[in-house]
Amino acid sequence: MRTNIKKLLTLGAIGLSFSALVQAKTELTMYYPVSVGGALTKVVDSIVDDFEQENPDIDVKAIYAGNYNDARVKALAALNSGQPAQLSVMFSIDVHELMDLDAIVPFDDVISTSADRQWLKSFHPALMENGIVNDKTYGIPFQRSTIVMYYNKDLFRAAGLDPEKAPSNWQELVEMGKKLTKKDSNGNVTQWGAMIPSTGYPYWMFGALTKEKGHKLMNQAGNKTYFDDPKAIAALEFWKDLGNKHQVMPKGMIEWGTLRQNFLEEKTAIMWHSTGNLTAVKKAANFDFGVAMLPADEERGSPTGGGNFYLFKNATTEEKQAALKLVKFMTSPKQAAKWSIETGYMGVSPAAYQTKELANYVESFPPAAIARDQLKYATAELSTHQSGRVRKLLDDAIQSVLNGQQDAKQALTSAQKQADRILSRYR
Secondary structure (H helix, E strand, C coil): CHHHHHHHHHHHHHHHHHHHHHHCCEEEEEEEECCCCCCHHHHHHHHHHHHHHHCCCEEEEEEEECCHHHHHHHHHHHHHCCCCCCEEEEEHHHHHHHHHCCCEECHHHCCCCHHHHHHHCCCCHHHHCCCEECCEECCEEEEEEEEEEEEEHHHHHHCCCCCCCCCCEHHHHHHHHHHHCEECCCCCEEEECCECCCCCCHHHHHHHHHHHCCCCCECCCCCCECCCCHHHHHHHHHHHHHHHCCCCCCCCCCCHHHHHHHHHCCCECEEEEEHHHHHHHHHHCCCCEEEECCCECCCCCEEEEEEEEEEECCCCHHHHHHHHHHHHHHCCHHHHHHHHHHHCCCCCCHHHHHCHHHHHHHHHCHHHHHHHHHHHHEECCCCCCCHHHHHHHHHHHHHHHHCCCCCHHHHHHHHHHHHHHHHHHHC
16 A cells, blocks of 8 residues: 555656646747748748757747738737737848837847857848847848849740840840740730739839949938939839830739749749749749849849848747747758758858858759849848838839839839838937
8 A cells, every 4th residue: 555655656746747847848939921932831840840859848839921911910919919929030121110119129138148149140241231220139030032033044045045144234134025025926925024023022122123223222220211312213214114115024013922923834034033932943943944143233232131030028038048049040050051942042141051051052053042142232121110101102102103103203202202201200
């Protein structure tokens, strides 16, 4: 009897110890957008599984949303309703809005060691422009991109063009685009020379065109925009001219969501799109294709794009440390290399490209290096206070011009006046 009681007490102690271990686990909820390029959920789940194996005291629950806006809305709704959420990947350009909502904390306030401080400095500088405000790092790059130019080498050959030479400037884009545009006997276009998407993220594509004109759309503080600058007006006029004057691109709207399929179905010989589509195009294309930097006018250039990691302010100290550990793991050279290979997004640090895996991949598939190499010409993506409202003003202006409802000067002047009214309180 005493022996049985002793056994029961021992088993009970073991059970209590196991229960304590289970309860000691730190649980993290991470919101994540998956709208661009390939089966991202599988890749993220794989990286999270690797992290949990190395850190059995931390459980990570990834909640997937559609696009970046969906991820932000879901994450903020969870915070407002008291549901647990410790971190999220959201737009790199959400930083000012998230700060205004007092929703996030800088990584500087969570790190504690010299190694951590070195880690903050390990990323490509161009990718940090949208994440650093007032010398504090609020966003850590992960799902990051630039806009690149995909082109169909087979269609270049058929048009008598050099398949290894993509348009390097705006004039060549027009000249090659005309040779690549094909019509049937009734005069209907069967193949376009180029397509630049004007739904989804028109301000992003416009940021590329204005950078190529040598112009930035906003200041670093995010409290002033420069939409009505003559160079911005000229950039929008050129975008419209591609469809209306030069007729190398469809007039009006070109859908972001279907453009990749249009390229794969050879309805366009060139498309401007996120490097995040690279692996998906590589897997699906049944033709020889190339990837190039965007063409220059006064200079080359593309805004960076994509998502950063953010830490939510209402997390406990223990949760913030666990979240930091997860972010450091997912952005480590090994995992960043894996992420880049499997998705097409860039490795966020120079060290990622020095790993054997990514170095070998780039050597065997040179297009994987284009987005990284373009960083030397990159600029920050449009990011301001009240960012959603300001971006919509610019998006609406761009689309009104491409649809023929306004001229570029009229639309951008109006957008600038409205943006000034919104942002004046932050100056």
